Amino acid sequence: MSSLYPLFHKLENRQVVVVGAGSVALRRIRRLIEAGARITLISPEALDELATLADEGRLDWKRRPYRQGDIETADLVLTATSDHELAGKIQEEALRLGTLFNSAEDEGLCDFHVPGLVDAGALKLALSSGGEEPALVAAISRQLEGWLEERRAPRAGGLETDRAEQPTGDAGKVYLVGAGPGDPGLLTVRAARLLKIADLVCHDRLVSEQVLELIPGTTEKIYVGKEVGCGREIDPVELMISAAAEGRTVIRLKGGDPVLFGRGAEEMIALAEAGIDYEIVPGVSALCSVAISAGVPVTHREIASEVVIRSGHAMKDDSENEVEPPGRGTTFVYFMAVNRLAEVVEDLRAEGVGEDTPVAIVENGTLPQERVVCAMLSEIVREAGAADIKPPALILVGEVVRLRERLAAVLEARV
Numbered sequence: 001m002s003s004l005y006p007l008f009h010k011l012e013n014r015q016v017v018v019v020g021a022g023s024v025a026l027r028r029i030r031r032l033i034e035a036g037a038r039i040t041l042i043s044p045e046a047l048d049e050l051a052t053l054a055d056e057g058r059l060d061w062k063r064r065p066y067r068q069g070d071i072e073t074a075d076l077v078l079t080a081t082s083d084h085e086l087a088g089k090i091q092e093e094a095l096r097l098g099t100l101f102n103s104a105e106d107e108g109l110c111d112f113h114v115p116g117l118v119d120a121g122a123l124k125l126a127l128s129s130g131g132e133e134p135a136l137v138a139a140i141s142r143q144l145e146g147w148l149e150e151r152r153a154p155r156a157g158g159l160e161t162d163r164a165e166q167p168t169g170d171a172g173k174v175y176l177v178g179a180g181p182g183d184p185g186l187l188t189v190r191a192a193r194l195l196k197i198a199d200l201v202c203h204d205r206l207v208s209e210q211v212l213e214l215i216p217g218t219t220e221k222i223y224v225g226k227e228v229g230c231g232r233e234i235d236p237v238e239l240m241i242s243a244a245a246e247g248r249t250v251i252r253l254k255g256g257d258p259v260l261f262g263r264g265a266e267e268m269i270a271l272a273e274a275g276i277d278y279e280i281v282p283g284v285s286a287l288c289s290v291a292i293s294a295g296v297p298v299t300h301r302e303i304a305s306e307v308v309i310r311s312g313h314a315m316k317d318d319s320e321n322e323v324e325p326p327g328r329g330t331t332f333v334y335f336m337a338v339n340r341l342a343e344v345v346e347d348l349r350a351e352g353v354g355e356d357t358p359v360a361i362v363e364n365g366t367l368p369q370e371r372v373v374c375a376m377l378s379e380i381v382r383e384a385g386a387a388d389i390k391p392p393a394l395i396l397v398g399e400v401v402r403l404r405e406r407l408a409a410v411l412e413a414r415v
Helices: 023-034 048-055 084-097 134-152 189-197 236-245 264-273 286-293 338-350 380-387 399-414
Strands: 015-019 038-042 060-062 076-079 100-103 116-120 123-127 173-178 200-203 220-223 249-254 277-281 306-311 330-335 358-363 371-376 393-397
Touching: 015 023, 023 038, 023 048, 023 220, 048 060, 076 084, 084 100, 116 134, 123 134, 173 189, 173 236, 173 264, 189 249, 189 277, 200 236, 236 249, 236 264, 249 264, 264 277, 286 330, 286 358, 286 393, 338 358, 338 380, 338 393, 358 380, 358 399, 371 380, 371 399, 393 399
Parallel strands: 015 038, 015 076, 038 060, 076 100, 173 249, 173 277, 200 220, 200 249, 306 330
Antiparallel strands: 116 123, 330 393, 358 371, 358 393
C-alpha cells in the first residue's frame, strides 16, 4: 500500500453523507458535527442519540435505505452499515463522481482513513496505522491523552490514574464494573481508576448521573440499557466485542454489583466465547448498602439470621407446590420488583408470610432523592401506590424493618 498523505480537512458547511446509523456512525457523526459539516444521514432506523440530533436540526435524517444518486452533491461519503455489498456499490458511485469515500466495512475500499484523535482543544493529534494496527493506535492515543492531561492539571492523591491498569498487546480488554448503588462515594477505588483510562463506557439506567459525571469528557459513553416493556437500541455484547477487537479499553458499567442480577455472568461467558480478554470488577451491591441507607440492616443476631435474595424479573410460581413457611428470622430482599409489587405480596402470602410482617421499599437508595415507604404486608401495595414509588427501588420484607423505627426513636431521644 502507498504511503498515506496526512491532512486535516476543513468541513465547515460542506456536505457529508453518512450511510448507516449504528454506534460506529454515531462516533463519526459526533466529530463531523464538531467540524461544522452539513450532514445527511441515510438509514431506515437510527440510535436514539442520532434521532435526537435530527430532531434538533443538527443533521438531516432520511429514514429509508440508500438510493443511487444520494451522494451526487456530497463532498465526503462515509458508510457504516456492516453491509459489504452496499458499501461496494456506494464506493463505485463515489469513484465515478470523484468524491472521497470511507467505509467502516472494508479498509480496501477507502480513499482515506478516519484517524485516532487526541483532542486537547486547539491542539489535535491524529494517528493512523493505515487500518493495520488499530490496537496500537488506541494504546498510543491513551498514553498521549494521559500525558497531556497530567501536563494541564497534575493530579495528587490516591485516585491518580494507574496506567498499569491498561491492557497490553494487540487486543483491547473489557471490564465488567460494578457502579455501586448510586452514591459515587461507594464506587470502589479500582472502578474509579478504570473510569479514567477507558476508551468506551457502556452503561445502563441504574448507573447514577453522579457516577457518570466521574467519567472524563473525552471518553465515549453509550447507553445500552432498556426500559420496561421495550427492547434494547444497542446490543451491549456485540458493542463490547467489536470495540475490544479494535484495541479499545471498554468498561461495561452496571448498577450495584455486575453479577448480582446484573447479567454479568452471561456477558462474561459471551466475551470468553468470542476470545475477548475481560475482568470482573465487583461493586457495592444494593443488597446491604441501600437497605442500611434506609436504616434497615438485613441481618440482626436476635431478629434475622437468614436472607433470601430474589429478582422481580424471574418470579417463581409455587402455587401448585407445598411451600414450607419461612421463619420469622428471614429477611426477603427483592431487586427490580417494584413494578410487580402486588405479585410479590401474593407470592409471600402463598409462602406463609403474615399480613403483619413489615415491609420497606427504598427508592433511589443512597442518593439525595432517596425515599422510603414502610407498611405492613397487608397495606404496602396501597401505600407504595399512594407514594408513586418508581424504579430503581429495593423491597425489604421482614422483622428487621422494625429496627428502622427503633433506631429513629433512639436518635430522636438523643436530640
